[in-house]
Amino acid sequence: xxxxxxxxxxxxxxxxxxxxxxxxxxxxxxxxxxxxxxxxxxxxxxxxxxxxxxxxxxxxxxxxxxxxxxxxxxxxxxxxxxxxxxxxxxxxxxxxxxxxxxxxxxxxxxxxxxxxxxxxxxxxxxxxxxxxxxxxxxxxxxxxxxxxxxxxxxxxxxxxxxxxxxxxxxxxxxxxxxxxxxxxxxxxxxxxxxxxxx
Numbered sequence: 001x002x003x004x005x006x007x008x009x010x011x012x013x014x015x016x017x018x019x020x021x022x023x024x025x026x027x028x029x030x031x032x033x034x035x036x037x038x039x040x041x042x043x044x045x046x047x048x049x050x051x052x053x054x055x056x057x058x059x060x061x062x063x064x065x066x067x068x069x070x071x072x073x074x075x076x077x078x079x080x081x082x083x084x085x086x087x088x089x090x091x092x093x094x095x096x097x098x099x100x101x102x103x104x105x106x107x108x109x110x111x112x113x114x115x116x117x118x119x120x121x122x123x124x125x126x127x128x129x130x131x132x133x134x135x136x137x138x139x140x141x142x143x144x145x146x147x148x149x150x151x152x153x154x155x156x157x158x159x160x161x162x163x164x165x166x167x168x169x170x171x172x173x174x175x176x177x178x179x180x181x182x183x184x185x186x187x188x189x190x191x192x193x194x195x196x197x198x
Contacts, residue, residue, distance in 0.1 A: 010024045078102060081135050139167050173186070
């Protein structure tokens with residue numbers, strides 16, 4: 001039987017995505033065995049992040065400075081704005097280093113079932129950023145879910161009044177994907193988005 005403190009740590013870790021109670025218990029045992037090195041370093045890192053973590057008031061990214069390093073980077077293309085549902089999506093796209101513009105985090109997606117309305121997201125801030133001028137293209141990088149596509153269509157309609165090009169990430173066949181393993185929705189989207197071969 002573990003102490004109350006160790007059980008509390010195990011419970012806290014088991015709430016993290018991808019960690020269940022057994023994985024959390026293994027992680028706690030590993031940390032306890034290496035408490036002089038790994039546990040001290042982990043505690044220090046968590047404390048440092050907890051004290052300095054802020055949300056960027058410009059784009060909604062989570063970092064240790066406001067504005068975040070992406071918004072304050074003068075080498076980025078100020079005319080391109082990529083709209084994502086969540087900070088995790090921003091990090092994934094930026095890690096790939098394929099988009100050189102700025103970002104805007106919505107903080108979720110529209111969902112009638114979950115009661116998420118346009119005013120619950122940062123759509124108003126997005127419209128303000130576009131209305132301020134200087135943006136030529138808005139890339140809607142929503143997830144390929146019903147809610148994600150509903151959100152993209154809603155935003156596209158709201159942006160129609162501004163002189164910006166509205167684009168969306170392509171959907172369809174994944175690289176290395178085999179047709180007989182794909183679902184009908186993915187195949188249908190791939191067929192609809194087909195383009196001529198150069």
